Amino acid sequence: MLVVVYDGVRLLDVTGPLEVFAVANEQGGEYRSRLASPDGRDVVANTGTRLGVDLSLSSADARGATLVVPGGPNWLHTISDAGLLDEIRRLSGQSSRTASVCAGAFALAAAGLLDGRRATTHWELAEQLARRFPLVEVDSDAIFVQDGTVITSAGVTSGIDLALALVEKDLGAETARLVAKQMVVFLQRPGGQSQFSVRLSAGQARHELVRKVLDAITSDPAGDHSLDVLASRAGVSTRHLTRLFHEEVGTTPARFVEKVRVEAAQLLLEATADPLDVIARQVGLGSPETLRRAFTRVLNTTPGTYRARFHTTGVTSDPSAAPRRGEPVSPA
Template identity: 60%
Template sequence: MNHNRPGAGPLTVTVLVFPGVRLLDVTGPIEVFTSANDLGGRYRVRIASEDGAAVITSAGTRISADVRVDDVREPYDVLVVPGGPEWETLLKDDALLEAVRRLHGLARCTASVCTGAFLLAGAGLLRGRRAVTHWRQSRQLAVRFPSVRVEPDAVFVRDGPMMTSAGVSAGIDLSLALVEEHWGARVARAVAKDMVVFMQRPGGQSQFSVRSQVPHSRQETLRRVLDAVAENPGAPHTLATMSRHAGLSVRHMSRLFDEEVGTTPARYVEQVRLEAAQVLLETGDDPLPVVARRTGFGSAESLRRAFVRHLGVTPGAFRSSFRTTGAGRATANSGEREEETEQDGQA
């Protein structure tokens, strides 16, 4: 769908709203499309609600609607389905799901933001398709809708005419991708610069997830092993060492991890070490080699490879992105940023 041609008319974007919708899920995409109008794109954005009335968002803010769902009768370009924190309740709203189906039937492209993916899935629109939602709800989406191929680390996913995006601000990433598709990279880049956001953010949403807790296990022996790894990730937790401490054979230990944790011992240990390193990078000033030794990676190079493999960013970039917003650091800490960059390069 390439509309980047002379004389092309404005593209119509319909944003569905409903009581309890998340505010930024709505305003983020709208801001992208309306900003594009000043920078080389042409969009007509309208807000639709079931009855055409205003709705109260989850933030308590009132949003007015431009049109009733039933009054949308002509084909148009993009449908945006936002989410809301009470997505489980929304899935029981048959009228809302029917509104999603009706608007989708007239749209050339249907896109969801955050938990809006549940509404698309509940409406039967994601069967057999790849999709993403907020990292907190990825597992629920996969369990409730097993025909949906959930990609938990993606920021946004396109599968045919369907697009889904991850948590909240990822709706901006998705909308920028649509602007690029419609009007070209130059316009999308201008919008991203105007909004002071990444045109394509580094890494996936794994880097935003909370620290994983020690998995629950029915096996007391395995629980003790999992606890020991979590409490001291820097210790030498090889399969042989863990098996010996538990009084189990290597084969038995591997089978327990597969059955109870759903991964291998080596992968579990690496994940715990990765999360421990994230905490140190966010909260401390230790150089990367020290962080690597304290968390069991041994060297800054091993730490760097693990970060790039799992999170899509280097340790130095992670520290710069997540320790602070940067307010008040402009000149005083420029040397610190240079040091982190140099360390990362050496890693």
């Protein structure tokens, strides 16, 4: 495992994957991690934390290893460093697979390693990645994307998701499950980057009436939240409430209610073994079929598939994760 580091690198982009591989070693893995910087000197991460470096990039040999390129807040500076990009390009050519975390995708793209490939990065940066590198097919919602032997991941903690997926490929799903359990993280994080709490993602509405309606819905997902009832509680017409929702939340009341109920169902699917009909009633969706349709609309998956995601990282079931042109994917 060869990790590229430089001054200003985001600390968790580096330490998240390293911790996964270290815990995997406790379960029988044999990963050996090395940190390489442009000049072989220690670097200072974005937090001010000093990272000890093992060797310089120019002296590094990545044959048979996994190359990991973390990101950093100042990715514009990173992609303007021609020497750094040259070394990333060289080492990627030697490695068995190349992975990026968060804004590290910009370095891979600038080195030409993502041309014609699917890739992801932090959701806030996805549009900039697509605009600056039009040859890259950017997926702004994925937690991680594997295209051939190149794997990109989303924001910061998604480096943990990516590393768990690599552990599953190398050592099997059971070992990956043990690592995730030890680290108290999801084996496969449900949903995509749009999975953030429904209430939080709605933001802090400016209108007090809308805030009260949002809070009422999220505090009781199974309650009666029909448009007529919501409007009556708020003391406004259904038309006025709908308009306020569009302006403040960017969606309809019914759509928001559905998302809240699906989120509540997600929690029950994760925490219990209750059958789908029980869960559907508990969250206000009534029946397993209504629950299934809501899951499909909101998460583009089914309740059963969602529950099953806690048994695998999903990397082996994703057709896009298959190696291209017969290239092998081997341990670091």
